[in-house]
Amino acid sequence: MVxxxxxxxxxxxxxxxxxxxxxxxxxxxxxxxxxxxxxxPEAAGLLDLARRAGARWFGGCTVFDADxxxxxxxxxxxxxxxxxxGFERLVLATGARERFLPFPGWTLPGVxxxxxxxxxxxxxxxVEEQRVVVAGSGPLLxxxxxxxxxQGAEVACVCEQAPLGRxxxxxxxxxxxxxxxxxxxxxxxxxPYRFGTWVAEACGRDRLESVVVTDGRRRWRxxxxxxxxxxxxxPNLELARLLGCKTKGDAVVTDSDLQTTIPGxxxxxxxLGIGGVECALVEGxxxxxxxxxxxxxxxxxxxREGLRRASVRMADAFALRPEVLSLASPETILCxxxxxxxxxxxxxxxYREAKLLTRLGMGPCQGRICGIASQTLFGWxxxxxxxxxIPVSVRCLGEEEE
Amino acid sequence: xxxxxxxxxVYGAGIVGAACAYFLARAGAEVEVVxxxxxxxxxxxxGMGHLVVVEDxxxxxxxxxxxxxLWRDLLSWIECEALPCGTLWLAENxxxxxxxxxxxxxxxxxxxQAELLDERALRxxxxxxxPGLPGALRVPADWSIYAPKAAARLLxxxxxxxxxxxxxxxxxxANEPPSVFALGDRTPDLFPDLPIRPRRGHLxxxxxxxxxxxxxxxxxxxxxRAHASDEASISFNVQPRASGQVLIGSTRDYAGFDSATSRAxxxxxCRLAARWVPALADxxxxxAWAGFRPDTADHHPFIGRHASGAWIAAGHEGLGxxxxxxxGHLIADLxxxxxxxxxxxxxxxxxxxxxx
Ligand SMILES: Cc1cc2nc3c(=O)[nH]c(=O)nc-3n(C[C@H](O)[C@H](O)[C@H](O)COP(=O)(O)OP(=O)(O)OC[C@H]3O[C@@H](n4cnc5c(N)ncnc54)[C@H](O)[C@@H]3O)c2cc1C
Ligand SMILES: Cc1cc2nc3c(=O)[nH]c(=O)nc-3n(C[C@H](O)[C@H](O)[C@H](O)COP(=O)(O)OP(=O)(O)OC[C@H]3O[C@@H](n4cnc5c(N)ncnc54)[C@H](O)[C@@H]3O)c2cc1C
Numbered sequence: 161m162v163x164x165x166x167x168x169x170x171x172x173x174x175x176x177x178x179x180x181x182x183x184x185x186x187x188x189x190x191x192x193x194x195x196x197x198x199x200x201p202e203a204a205g206l207l208d209l210a211r212r213a214g215a216r217w218f219g220g221c222t223v224f225d226a227d228x229x230x231x232x233x234x235x236x237x238x239x240x241x242x243x244x245x246g247f248e249r250l251v252l253a254t255g256a257r258e259r260f261l262p263f264p265g266w267t268l269p270g271v272x273x274x275x276x277x278x279x280x281x282x283x284x285x286x287v288e289e290q291r292v293v294v295a296g297s298g299p300l301l302x303x304x305x306x307x308x309x310x311q312g313a314e315v316a317c318v319c320e321q322a323p324l325g326r327x328x329x330x331x332x333x334x335x336x337x338x339x340x341x342x343x344x345x346x347x348x349x350x351x352p353y354r355f356g357t358w359v360a361e362a363c364g365r366d367r368l369e370s371v372v373v374t375d376g377r378r379r380w381r382x383x384x385x386x387x388x389x390x391x392x393x394x395p396n397l398e399l400a401r402l403l404g405c406k407t408k409g410d411a412v413v414t415d416s417d418l419q420t421t422i423p424g425x426x427x428x429x430x431x432l433g434i435g436g437v438e439c440a441l442v443e444g445x446x447x448x449x450x451x452x453x454x455x456x457x458x459x460x461x462x463x464r465e466g467l468r469r470a471s472v473r474m475a476d477a478f479a480l481r482p483e484v485l486s487l488a489s490p491e492t493i494l495c496x497x498x499x500x501x502x503x504x505x506x507x508x509x510x511y512r513e514a515k516l517l518t519r520l521g522m523g524p525c526q527g528r529i530c531g532i533a534s535q536t537l538f539g540w541x542x543x544x545x546x547x548x549x550i551p552v553s554v555r556c557l558g559e560e561e562e
Numbered sequence: 563x564x565x566x567x568x569x570x571x572v573y574g575a576g577i578v579g580a581a582c583a584y585f586l587a588r589a590g591a592e593v594e595v596v597x598x599x600x601x602x603x604x605x606x607x608x609g610m611g612h613l614v615v616v617e618d619x620x621x622x623x624x625x626x627x628x629x630x631x632l633w634r635d636l637l638s639w640i641e642c643e644a645l646p647c648g649t650l651w652l653a654e655n656x657x658x659x660x661x662x663x664x665x666x667x668x669x670x671x672x673x674x675q676a677e678l679l680d681e682r683a684l685r686x687x688x689x690x691x692x693p694g695l696p697g698a699l700r701v702p703a704d705w706s707i708y709a710p711k712a713a714a715r716l717l718x719x720x721x722x723x724x725x726x727x728x729x730x731x732x733x734x735x736a737n738e739p740p741s742v743f744a745l746g747d748r749t750p751d752l753f754p755d756l757p758i759r760p761r762r763g764h765l766x767x768x769x770x771x772x773x774x775x776x777x778x779x780x781x782x783x784x785x786x787r788a789h790a791s792d793e794a795s796i797s798f799n800v801q802p803r804a805s806g807q808v809l810i811g812s813t814r815d816y817a818g819f820d821s822a823t824s825r826a827x828x829x830x831x832c833r834l835a836a837r838w839v840p841a842l843a844d845x846x847x848x849x850a851w852a853g854f855r856p857d858t859a860d861h862h863p864f865i866g867r868h869a870s871g872a873w874i875a876a877g878h879e880g881l882g883x884x885x886x887x888x889x890g891h892l893i894a895d896l897x898x899x900x901x902x903x904x905x906x907x908x909x910x911x912x913x914x915x916x917x918x
Binding site (some may be wrong): 225227239240508509510512513516517519522523524526544546547548551552553554555557558559560561 | 766835
């Protein structure tokens with residue numbers, strides 16, 4: 161199992177229980193994935209069940225290469241050591257990351273991802289009495305706003321770019337989601353949750369001091385210490401694409417047993433498209449079961465279908481409006497690693513052409529941020545994926561094969 | 563957009579096509595350049611960008627040294643991350659060191675500056691190399707550049723227009739302007755009688771850690787593997803980039819057009835690099851890739867006229883970036899009926915292939 165978020169843990173627990181010899185890998189030191197960060201009883205509970213059934217867990221292990229013949233290459237955080245692991249079946253539960261879109265000032269210190277600030281705080285950063293604007297799009301914003309409020313931050317406002325009308329229709333069609341949303345809204349307290357608004361600009365000399373918020377007609381300024389801003393989530397597909405699994409849009413393609421187009425390779429959770437925790441758990445159980453040789457139960461399949469239908473409606477409700485795709489000015493940085501500005505690439509006809517001429521996406525992060533942003537802004541298709549998936553040392557790449 | 567007349571059409575916007583267009587436009591021609599992909603997106607974007615004088619045959623010495631002289635003028639105004647790093651040809655043993663000395667003499671005869679470094683001088687020049695090497699030949703006037711940028715700059719020359727299109731649209735009989743085909747390894751798509759094969763090469767780039775190596779470092783054995791053999795091979799070839807990164811090469815094999823990297827080949831290339839420069843072992847590789855050198859049977863390019871009337875400039879194997887200016891100049895000379903900058907006969911399309 162690659163990934164120890166809800167999907168990977170559920171897959172591990174199921175497969176181990178069915179008698180498979182299971183190894184769980186995650187680049188994070190602790191299990192839990194994106195949602196169960198920090199000390200998490202849910203993650204610990206699932207992992208414990210999996211281990212009692214014989215699964216082995218390795219944290220701090222990033223898969224940087226793989227082949228469909230059944231080999232994974234894994235490195236530690238330093239990128240200095242590597243190990244090879246064989247598999248007969250593989251479950252890709254690699255989750256998702258946040259989508260960042262460039263706008264003037266987005267590279268100022270103090271501007272972070274929505275999930276990013278949540279992770280910082282879970283990792284020990286204090287936000288008490290600090291003023292935070294949460295902005296972007298997706299259900300994550302409300303969760304992050306509520307979380308930050310609980311941690312003592314002063315949440316100036318949560319700006320959701322999607323208009324109230326579309327969200328209202330979606331919520332009224334999804335009663336159990338409505339309940340969860342209402343709970344989070346309550347936790348946010350008196351801070352406003354504004355639909356149809358977005359941050360047009362982040363301002364400050366050396367650090368963020370304020371943001372300009374707009375609803376397309378009016379513009380106003382909010383003073384803040386942090387801007388937590390993310391435009392939804394995008395699945396991590398690098399490993400799947402490296403293995404040669406077919407992808408469509410932003411998701412891995414699978415059959416109804418969650419087997420990808422590469423035999424023996426399964427996928428679950430956000431890698432199949434953004435679907436949320438519950439969906440990740442169900443799909444994890446399905447993929448774990450299928451990988452252990454037992455067809456997933458009808459009940460699981462049916463639950464999954466319902467959850468996936470809801471996730472399609474959710475994606476529609478939170479679709480990005482054209483205004484947020486044109487916030488950046490010509491001078492705005494698009495690629496932070498290589499200091500590439502929008503004006504340097506806006507006339508390029510493909511991602512490849514932009515890369516060739518400006519080094520866009522060629523820095524240490526290898527386009528993890530600017531690749532997604534430029535694909536969203538300009539409609540470009542991503543480049544082919546090659547190993548190593550993350551930087552690893554010459555020694556690691558040069559390891560002898562025995 | 564008003565249509566202006568086209569005097570010459572160039573198919574292919576790699577470094578070779580860009581240089582052809584540049585020398586034609588500089589002579590006053592209106593040039594249309596046609597490429598089906600991103601300019602520089604073929605071999606030009608996959609190569610190392612080492613501008614290097616090579617003397618393992620008289621033709622190659624003439625061609626590379628003339629081209630380097632042209633590059634020197636171009637680099638006075640083209641911004642393409644050019645670094646005047648020079649080359650060190652590294653000997654592994656005394657026999658190779660003697661070969662370095664002979665190579666230096668031949669270069670001197672051609673008025674190419676070169677100096678022999680003994681063991682001590684080599685250690686001073688490149689302290690990161692493993693100790694105990696007998697010495698090297700230093701050729702100070704070689705460069706490293708980033709070729710796609712150079713191609714893009716050349717294509718900005720007044721008189722050149724770029725268009726997206728497919729060379730297969732061309733018809734020999736039509737009443738067309740003279741056409742130059744600089745399609746690299748895709749040449750046989752249009753001219754099946756010109757045997758050009760993709761010769762795969764792997765490269766890996768390390769993150770910025772300036773100050774490790776100062777010259778392009780090439781083991782002497784590289785030349786015979788590249789030009790006197792068709793066997794699969796791996797040679798130590800490492801380049802400092804203007805960005806502070808280190809580019810590691812290089813491999814040769816024939817693998818069709820599959821640009822996937824081979825794990826075993828990459829691994830061996832990395833081991834070899836770390837054997838020559840031990841500190842490289844800890845350098846993080848941010849990216850690795852494979853590209854194709856357009857290779858002819860004798861590893862010399864085709865520059866000249868095809869029976870169909872088309873002009874061809876292709877098949878430069880591992881030296882196309884180095885050889886682009888002299889190729890472009892020669893093509894312009896031939897197309898415009900000027901005195902050729904070098905004797906074109908060794909590059910004729912109907913030559914008997916001889917192994918260099
Ligand atoms: C930044 C962020 C914050 C979020 N916050 C919330 C929230 O507050 N509330 C909420 O309801 N939902 C939140 N979500 C959504 C939630 O994370 C998902 O619905 C759920 O976690 C999906 O589970 P998963 O197992 O598919 O993926 P994930 O939980 O993302 O787990 C994937 C795991 O795979 C690992 N991985 C990926 N590639 C490799 C590799 N090559 N080698 C080794 N390991 C690898 C990752 O380290 C990660 O731990 C958040 C998502 C993100 C991206
Ligand atoms: C790993 C490696 C390292 C190298 N290192 C060096 C080095 O250090 N120094 C050096 O001098 N050389 C080096 N080379 C060699 C060099 O890269 C090539 O010789 C050179 O780039 C060839 O240039 P080109 O313009 O002929 O071909 P290309 O750059 O391949 O250009 C051909 C162009 O034609 C276009 N095209 C193809 N078919 C069609 C069609 N039907 N219609 C329209 N357009 C078409 C393509 O899109 C492409 O843009 C290296 C090569 C490799 C692979």
